[in-house]
Amino acid sequence: MENLExxxxxxxxxxxxxxxxxxEEIDSSEALFVSGLGLDSIDALExxxxxxxxxxxxxxxxxxENHKHFASVNALAEFVRSNVQGVN
Numbered sequence: 001m002e003n004l005e006x007x008x009x010x011x012x013x014x015x016x017x018x019x020x021x022x023x024e025e026i027d028s029s030e031a032l033f034v035s036g037l038g039l040d041s042i043d044a045l046e047x048x049x050x051x052x053x054x055x056x057x058x059x060x061x062x063x064x065e066n067h068k069h070f071a072s073v074n075a076l077a078e079f080v081r082s083n084v085q086g087v088n
Contacts, residue, residue, distance in 0.1 A: 004080060009028075031072060
């Protein structure tokens with residue numbers, strides 16, 4: 001598992017208080033919302049704030065691309081990589 005993907009999985013678990021879940025149980029390509037982890041819009045807001053704080057990434061609430069960025073852990077990792085220098 002890549003470092004960034006692992007970090008994001010741990011961030012999801014801690015931010016959304018999913019203590020009964022381990023990073024290894026989250027499939028990096030699995031959907032985060034509706035199916036998959038079953039997260040909702042409130043979870044997306046909380047996760048967006050946590051990602052902004054941790055990686056200093058700007059995420060506009062009205063950005064139509066957000067649904068793509070939050071599609072999966074892989075998509076989130078790609079978004080962070082493309083917006084932050086030196087992140088693996």
